[in-house]
Amino acid sequence: MxxxxxxxxxxxxxxxxxxxxxxxxxxxxxxxxxxxxxxxxxxxxxxxxxxxxxxxxxxxPFCAIRxxxxxxxxxxxxxxxxxxxxxxxxxxxxxxxxxxxxxxxxxxxxxxxxxxxxxxxxxxxxxxxxxxxxxxxxxxxxxxxxxxxxLYEGMEPLRGDWIKKLEGKNVLVVSSFAKEIETQYKKIDLIFNNERIVPKFNLMTVEAPLTLADETIEDSSFFELLSFLYKKIDSFDYDIALIGAGAYGSFLAIHCKEKGKIGIQTGGATPTMFGIMGKRWENRTHVSKYVNSYWIRPSRKPKGYEKIEKGAYW
Incomplete structure (x- = not known):
């Protein structure tokens, strides 16, 4: 045969x-x-x-993807x-x-x-x-x-208690909502009602390209942006990377491992760790039970964002 x-x-x-x-x-x-x-x-x-x-x-070093x-x-x-x-x-x-x-x-x-x-x-x-x-x-x-x-669902930051292992680490978060994540982390205790759900760590961020729906970047491509992200990530001295970056995510997590680091593809749920809500999690109790007045919605939206599962991340 x-x-x-x-x-x-x-x-x-x-x-x-x-x-x-x-x-x-x-x-x-x-x-x-x-x-x-x-x-x-x-x-x-x-x-x-x-x-x-x-x-x-x-x-x-390891990588976890989906x-x-x-x-x-x-x-x-x-x-x-x-x-x-x-x-x-x-x-x-x-x-x-x-x-x-x-x-x-x-x-x-x-x-x-x-x-x-x-x-x-x-x-x-x-x-x-x-x-x-x-x-x-x-x-x-x-x-x-x-x-x-x-289970991929178990890789979401608010599932289980594995994120407590981030305590004291240099944590790099790759997300399209990087700026809001930085702002929100400064009030993380208020976001989670002082329950110490999210530990204290040294936060670093890389803003992922938002090329979903009708959004695009002229004279560029997925592969060019991926190469840019590799270089951007490598410019940081981090221990663990949490990655929510669409089609870029798996590649980035594997790259982190290749560089002797830890890369976890936490996906679209990544912002929930910082009190940033999207429609997808409104009725999911492992997220919604924490929501209070300090939670926000992402302000950065691609053109035609409603086409993405009816605006699931917003």
Whole structure:
């Protein structure tokens, strides 16, 4: 059996196994049971919190990333092209990569480069936050099977107590709302009613590009901005980076590890750690229970921000 045929067969097997869960979610909105994943059992919020606490206790370099649903859809399209099942990227992938993930310009050539680059560095991942996205198990098994699977939801800063390990550290936060994060951290005790939810640390920030929806940057590209972010991050003397930066996030977290640091892709929930609210968390009690008059909404918005899950981050 030749290698190409074997790889196609493996993909087909995973695709068939994913159909029931995919249909349950599409029809009944029933999420996938993630406690059992690729032979790993007991994956839940408590386990994830324990894993992150342990990892942060050693100070050894590591990276924890997630497959966003949009980015994973792009990787899946890329894999289909590589295996000969498709010839180009779907319009829906092109749209969502720009609108929801901030990837630009979303040309066929650039998306191919994105997939090639992303898949080539996945073997460096230590912890993969899983969310039940379609074909997530396939990409884990083929490209980062040595990573420890944890719940992505447990990587949110206000889940569990792992962020207490940031006490006294040099913490770099990469976010599109960097300026507001700096302002909010100065009153962190008031934001959390003096409950010491967020520890004291030396905060540093890097403002991530906001290239979602209708926003773009003339005469530039995702890859140029990614190179700029690498250099910007490297200019700081930090211990741990918390990263919420759309399609840039996974690349940045892996880069942090390569530089001997810790990179955790805390994603869109990153601002909640600093009392910055978005629509997505209004009805999620692990966030909403802390809300008081010191919480704010992000003022920095891309053009057409309502197109991003109805303004989920605002």
């Amino acid at each position: 030749d290698m190409a045929f074997k790889q196609r067969l493996t993909y087909i097997n995973f695709f068939i196994r994913n159909i029931p869960a995919f249909l349950k979610y599409k029809i009944f909105k029933k999420p996938r049971n993630l406690s059992h994943f690729c032979g790993e059992n007991g994956i839940n919020l408590d386990y994830t919190n324990l894993v992150l606490n342990k990892a942060l206790s050693t100070s050894s 497959f966003g649903a949009v980015e994973l859809s792009c990787l899946n399209n890329h894999e289909k092209i590589e295996l000969g099942f498709k010839h180009k990227y779907k319009d829906s992938v092109i749209y969502s990569m720009k609108n929801n993930a901030g990837f630009f310009p979303p040309t066929q050539k650039n998306l191919q480069k994105y997939g090639d680059t992303f898949l080539s560095i996945l073997n460096k991942v230590d912890y993969l936050g899983i969310s039940g996205a379609h074909m997530e198990d396939y990409f884990y098994s083929r490209y980062c099977k040595n990573a420890t699977p944890i």
